Amino acid sequence: MESISPSSDSPATSLVSPKCVRVCQNRTCRKQGAAKVLAAFEALATLEVTVTGSSCLGQCGNGPMVLVLPDMVWYSRVHPNEVPLLVEQHLRGSQRVTQMLYYRFHPQG
Ligand code: FES
Numbered sequence: 001m002e003s004i005s006p007s008s009d010s011p012a013t014s015l016v017s018p019k020c021v022r023v024c025q026n027r028t029c030r031k032q033g034a035a036k037v038l039a040a041f042e043a044l045a046t047l048e049v050t051v052t053g054s055s056c057l058g059q060c061g062n063g064p065m066v067l068v069l070p071d072m073v074w075y076s077r078v079h080p081n082e083v084p085l086l087v088e089q090h091l092r093g094s095q096r097v098t099q100m101l102y103y104r105f106h107p108q109g
Pocket of ligand 1 (some may be wrong): 030057058059060
């Protein structure tokens with residue numbers, strides 16, 4: 001006889017997915033200061049957030065490009081001075097920073 005047990009170990013359906021920040025480190029974004037943006041995120045992000053440099057995100061010329069997953073929120077022309085606001089408002093407060101959104105994927109917010 002088989003007992004059917006509820007799948008109590010299903011993967012984290014009740015938990016909020018951890019956020020991941022990708023900061024493009026490819027050529028064009030690096031010329032626009034992406035290394036400093038990545039360093040600023042690494043200095044400020046909390047333990048629950050994974051920060052990684054990424055290869056080209058396909059939006060060259062609008063960088064430094066930042067992609068927040070799993071939210072699929074894109075930020076363009078991110079300046080290191082803006083990173084504290086993004087960390088506080090989006091990563092900790094789960095609210096998009098409207099004025100920094102990438103217009104192509106988030107037309108007016
Ligand atoms: S180099 Fe950053 S999006 Fe292409």
